[in-house]
Amino acid sequence: MDGTTLISVAQVFLGIILLLVSLNLYLILRLKEIDPFGSWNPNKINAGLFMVFLVGGLIAAYASTQAWSEHLIFFQPAVSEHGLEIDRMMRNTMGIALFVTVLTNILLFYYAWRYQAKPGRKALYYPHNNRLEVVWTVVPAVVLTLLVFDGVGVWHNIMDEAPEDSIQIEVNGKQFDWTVRYPGADMEYGETHVSFIDEISTNTLGFNFEDKRGHDDLVVREIHVPVNKDVNMTIRSRDVLHSATLAHFRVKMDAVPGMPTSFHFKPLVTTAEMRQRTGNPDFNYEMSCQQICGGGHWNMRLVVVVESEAEYNAWIAQQQPFYAQWQEMNGANNTAEAQPEGASSDAVAIASIATAQ
Amino acid sequence: MSDATSHATTGAGTLSAVGHHDDHHGHHHGNFWTTYVFSTDHKVIAKQFLITGIIMAIIGIGMSTLFRLQLAFPDTSFAILEALLGKWAPDGKLDPNFYLSLVTMHGTFMVFFVLTAGLSGTFSNFLIPLQIGARDMASGFMNMLSYWFFFASSVIMVSSLFVETGPAGGGWTIYPPLSALPQAMPGSGMGMTLWLVAMTLFIASSLLGSINYITTVMNLRTQGMTFDRLPLTIWAFFLTAVIGVLSFPVLFSAALLLMFDRLLGTSFYLSDIFIGGELLHYQGGSPILFQHLFWFLGHPEVYIVLLPALGISSEVISVHARKPIFGYKAMIGSMVGIAFLSFIVWAHHMFVTGMNPFLGTVFMLFTLVIAVPSAIKAFNYITTLWKGNIRFTPPMLFAIGLVSLFITGGITGIFLGNAALDIPLHDTYFVTAHFHLVMGSASAFGLFAGVYHWFPKMFGRMMNKRLGYIHFWLTFTSLYLVFFPMHFMGLGGVARHYWSQSAFTFMEVFMPLQGFITIAAIIGFFGQFIFLYNFFSSIFIGKKASLNPWQANTLEWTTPRVPGHGNWPGDIPHVYRWPYDYSKPGVKEDYLPQHIPDAEIEYEEGFPKPATMPTPATPAQKPEVKEEAED
Numbered sequence: 001m002d003g004t005t006l007i008s009v010a011q012v013f014l015g016i017i018l019l020l021v022s023l024n025l026y027l028i029l030r031l032k033e034i035d036p037f038g039s040w041n042p043n044k045i046n047a048g049l050f051m052v053f054l055v056g057g058l059i060a061a062y063a064s065t066q067a068w069s070e071h072l073i074f075f076q077p078a079v080s081e082h083g084l085e086i087d088r089m090m091r092n093t094m095g096i097a098l099f100v101t102v103l104t105n106i107l108l109f110y111y112a113w114r115y116q117a118k119p120g121r122k123a124l125y126y127p128h129n130n131r132l133e134v135v136w137t138v139v140p141a142v143v144l145t146l147l148v149f150d151g152v153g154v155w156h157n158i159m160d161e162a163p164e165d166s167i168q169i170e171v172n173g174k175q176f177d178w179t180v181r182y183p184g185a186d187m188e189y190g191e192t193h194v195s196f197i198d199e200i201s202t203n204t205l206g207f208n209f210e211d212k213r214g215h216d217d218l219v220v221r222e223i224h225v226p227v228n229k230d231v232n233m234t235i236r237s238r239d240v241l242h243s244a245t246l247a248h249f250r251v252k253m254d255a256v257p258g259m260p261t262s263f264h265f266k267p268l269v270t271t272a273e274m275r276q277r278t279g280n281p282d283f284n285y286e287m288s289c290q291q292i293c294g295g296g297h298w299n300m301r302l303v304v305v306v307e308s309e310a311e312y313n314a315w316i317a318q319q320q321p322f323y324a325q326w327q328e329m330n331g332a333n334n335t336a337e338a339q340p341e342g343a344s345s346d347a348v349a350i351a352s353i354a355t356a357q
Numbered sequence: 358m359s360d361a362t363s364h365a366t367t368g369a370g371t372l373s374a375v376g377h378h379d380d381h382h383g384h385h386h387g388n389f390w391t392t393y394v395f396s397t398d399h400k401v402i403a404k405q406f407l408i409t410g411i412i413m414a415i416i417g418i419g420m421s422t423l424f425r426l427q428l429a430f431p432d433t434s435f436a437i438l439e440a441l442l443g444k445w446a447p448d449g450k451l452d453p454n455f456y457l458s459l460v461t462m463h464g465t466f467m468v469f470f471v472l473t474a475g476l477s478g479t480f481s482n483f484l485i486p487l488q489i490g491a492r493d494m495a496s497g498f499m500n501m502l503s504y505w506f507f508f509a510s511s512v513i514m515v516s517s518l519f520v521e522t523g524p525a526g527g528g529w530t531i532y533p534p535l536s537a538l539p540q541a542m543p544g545s546g547m548g549m550t551l552w553l554v555a556m557t558l559f560i561a562s563s564l565l566g567s568i569n570y571i572t573t574v575m576n577l578r579t580q581g582m583t584f585d586r587l588p589l590t591i592w593a594f595f596l597t598a599v600i601g602v603l604s605f606p607v608l609f610s611a612a613l614l615l616m617f618d619r620l621l622g623t624s625f626y627l628s629d630i631f632i633g634g635e636l637l638h639y640q641g642g643s644p645i646l647f648q649h650l651f652w653f654l655g656h657p658e659v660y661i662v663l664l665p666a667l668g669i670s671s672e673v674i675s676v677h678a679r680k681p682i683f684g685y686k687a688m689i690g691s692m693v694g695i696a697f698l699s700f701i702v703w704a705h706h707m708f709v710t711g712m713n714p715f716l717g718t719v720f721m722l723f724t725l726v727i728a729v730p731s732a733i734k735a736f737n738y739i740t741t742l743w744k745g746n747i748r749f750t751p752p753m754l755f756a757i758g759l760v761s762l763f764i765t766g767g768i769t770g771i772f773l774g775n776a777a778l779d780i781p782l783h784d785t786y787f788v789t790a791h792f793h794l795v796m797g798s799a800s801a802f803g804l805f806a807g808v809y810h811w812f813p814k815m816f817g818r819m820m821n822k823r824l825g826y827i828h829f830w831l832t833f834t835s836l837y838l839v840f841f842p843m844h845f846m847g848l849g850g851v852a853r854h855y856w857s858q859s860a861f862t863f864m865e866v867f868m869p870l871q872g873f874i875t876i877a878a879i880i881g882f883f884g885q886f887i888f889l890y891n892f893f894s895s896i897f898i899g900k901k902a903s904l905n906p907w908q909a910n911t912l913e914w915t916t917p918r919v920p921g922h923g924n925w926p927g928d929i930p931h932v933y934r935w936p937y938d939y940s941k942p943g944v945k946e947d948y949l950p951q952h953i954p955d956a957e958i959e960y961e962e963g964f965p966k967p968a969t970m971p972t973p974a975t976p977a978q979k980p981e982v983k984e985e986a987e988d
């Protein structure tokens with residue numbers, strides 16, 4: 001459906017509305033005596049429409065769920081360990097929610113239809129019933145308590161400290177992209193701070209190069225993680241809020257300037273397996289930003305690759321530490337200082353990283 | 358038996374009634390300005406709020422149709438966008454920054470200007486004095502100020518649409534640092550400053566109004582109108598005002614500190630920032646602090662929006678089902694519970710913002726507790742319909758629709774309130790679906806139900822029923838068609854606030870759904886013109902209303918067709934019972950107004966005399982109950 005169809009639909013619709021309004025105007029002003037709808041009983045019609053709405057709505061809801069379910073990531077099994085727990089909660093909650101919503105909507109519309117006003121009938125004077133009210137206070141309370149108990153456990157597992165031997169990665173958000181850092185062979189990140197950022201020399205993460213721990217840190221534009229290993233992701237931002245979201249993994253955590261956050265998870269399915277599962281050879285896990293951060297918010301994409309441990313190790317081994325790249329760049333490229341402030345320094349950085357890969 | 362007790366309980370009401378007594382002809386000496394513009398009459402002020410709210414709603418909903426075009430058809434060039442927005446829609450496509458500004462302003466307009474001021478401002482003002490039996494608000498002058506602060510706030514907010522850098526763009530929650538730094542996006546420039554100024558005036562307006570509502574309900578009730586005889590509308594407005602008074606000041610502090618950060622260079626919310634090629638000096642602030650302050654208002658705010666709608670629907674459902682509202686006391690209890698709990702759940706909006714996860718646990722517990730009173734209310738509405746004698750008038754249709762939307766939208770709250778389950782769902786369309794159904798649509802239905810129901814009292818004429826039916830069915834269907842599919846997008850991981858879904862393959866598959874939603878939204882948008890036409894034309898050519906067109910029990914229907922200044926030309930009626938005696942066994946009519954003394958009740962033939970009449974639900978007159986409620 002494109003814009004022109006839309007506009008013609010809108011025009012047709014406007015036409016109908018105009019027609020209805022003018023018809024009504026006509027009826028009000030001229031035709032009071034011979035009103036063709038005069039014999040319609042609005043109670044019957046509206047009550048009937050409620051039943052139509054109910055039945056039609058339930059069918060439509062069911063059919064559309066069927067039609068879309070294959071695209072509903074949160075209905076497909078998660079590809080992380082804690083994600084499977086979340087999926088279980090989702091199934092339980094969904095079951096209860098559907099039951100309650102469908103049941104109460106049926107009762108609501110059915111009663112509306114069933115008890116439409118009829119001449120000579122009087123409503124039942126039924127102002128309260130304590131037992132009934134206790135029942136529908138206690139039952140929801142019990143159900144919700146069960147859901148919460150389950151939820152508290154899962155939440156604590158997710159938010160617990162990451163296991164000691166986790167793979168460490170750090171994602172750095174800025175308007176409007178992500179940069180990934182690995183701690184390198186020493187398993188420790190070098191110090192970074194916004195005050196060291198120097199875009200002209202490509203030091204966009206703000207390395208303090210006096211901290212030797214940072215000399216072997218890797219800086220890349222893709223997340224690579226081995227399957228079945230815990231990953232501890234540190235999340236940082238240097239400007240505004242962002243949110244590191246890995247929908248397939250049920251991972252989401254805000255990036256907060258001045259306050260590193262973290263999220264740990266264990267991927268269970270490699271990209272290659274997922275390509276087979278989905279039958280899509282181009283499938284990739286994607287990380288998005290889900291906290292409004294400005295004009296490019298919609299476009300902060302980062303590819304996430306889950307691979308076997310061997311592949312992962314091979315990939316790591318290919319990467320050149322950022323410090324070495326930086327030295328090379330700023331040795332060979334002393335004219336950088338002469339560049340106008342900020343101009344395409346990012347592009348240079350990306351180019352250098354790309355060649356390194 | 359009742360007279361002695363009721364005299365004892367409402368001394369204040371009597372006094373004020375006497376006090377106003379000699380000037381109830383006031384409207385004769387007012388000139389045009391004092392009668393229609395700077396009026397202190399609560400009924401005029403209510404209409405001013407309503408009309409201003411309607412104008413803000415047209416702009417607010419209009420903005421949403423513009424960005425819906427962009428969401429559904431990102432590659433199509435719309436001449437209308439370019440014509441309307443000029444430089445913000447080059448080649449007929451919305452600029453990404455302006456898209457965010459439109460979303461932000463849409464949210465701000467709808468939440469604050471339409472569903473807070475438009476709804477509470479209209480109906481609290483209109484109904485509180487009329488339904489409790491008072492000649493006006495406790496302070497007519499403060500009431501007038503409340504409107505004019507709101508008016509000034511609206512003017513500033515609308516004018517921010519026209520500034521060079523565009524209106525505020527950081528979302529209606531205006532999280533810093535984005536909203537604090539003009540470098541971060543155009544919408545954080547002048548537009549954001551105006552947003553903060555406008556909201557400050559808005560808060561002042563809301564506080565002036567709320568204090569007045571609270572004072573009026575506490576002190577100006579007529580004789581016999583104890584707290585356990587108040588219509589549920591009044592209970593809802595009263596509790597809404599209490600919530601507002603306690604929470605809006607916190608938003609004011611939040612906004613003030615943000616203003617300091619923006620204008621004076623303080624660091625309340627900012628730390629360690631490098632943006633636009635430049636290192637900023639801010640040190641030691643926390644963006645999370647702002648979120649706590651914002652949601653300390655923000656969550657109560659959603660109930661400020663919803664409670665009046667629930668109050669209105671309680672009244673409307675009872676009147677048009679010709680049946681007492683089921684569980685009057687439970688309804689009050691659950692509203693009190695909701696009002697209290699709404700202050701201790703705010704951080705459920707912040708589970709994944711980096712807040713301490715232990716806090717998350719606490720807020721998750723409280724959040725799911727608040728679902729219980731909500732469930733009670735839903736069940737009580739349904740039971741009220743059971744074995745009723747339902748008259749399908751336009752207000753009744755909207756009230757029934759409200760219950761359905763409230764259930765369908767509210768139930769998703771139990772997903773979002775469970776912190777672990779909120780991880781994938783947070784900031785997706787699932788949240789958008791949740792709050793548009795439960796807050797946006799349900800409250801809008803409360804507004805519609807209220808307008809259709811009380812229009813005869815506001816303007817002395819009836820709205821056209823048939824146009825009301827058409828309006829209802831169009832609106833109800835289109836709302837479900839718009840917001841139900843958003844659950845699918847949310848469950849597919851599609852993020853909110855995305856100018857385009859084309860960057861992510863798992864989001865792009867939902868484009869056809871976006872198209873569908875946009876068409877439904879445009880249909881719904883045009884459907885509202887039926888209402889506008891009906892509303893404005895009925896003011897002039899509507900059928901003249903009778904004194905009590907819906908045969909309702911509450912006091913507003915004892916006033917003249919168009920009540921003048923002071924509401925009742927003679928004495929204020931006294932109240933002898935609760936407002937929900939519909940279809941009471943033995944009573945001749947199927948309603949029994951609050952102001953009819955027991956001795957004057959007309960009984961069905963052959964029904965035993967009052968002394969032996971069963972009165973199961975009429976709350977006995979116990980002065981101590983009133984005291985309890987006031988505490």
Ligand code: HEM
Nearest residue numbers: 659663705706728731767770771773774783784792795796
């Ligand atoms: C049944 C009880 C309810 C529960 C448990 C609940 C829970 C939640 C939770 C946890 C969120 C945050 C979701 C997220 O951002 O990830 C949320 C969002 C929201 N809820 Fe509810 N809710 C309930 C009822 C309501 C009601 C009655 C209203 C309004 C009248 C409401 C209005 C909102 C709004 C406006 C938001 C979104 C704010 C935003 O992010 O822009 N909710 N709800």
Ligand SMILES: [Cu+2]
Nearest residue numbers: 289291293297
């Ligand atoms: Cu973002």
Ligand SMILES: [Cu+2]
Nearest residue numbers: 656703705706
């Ligand atoms: Cu909330």
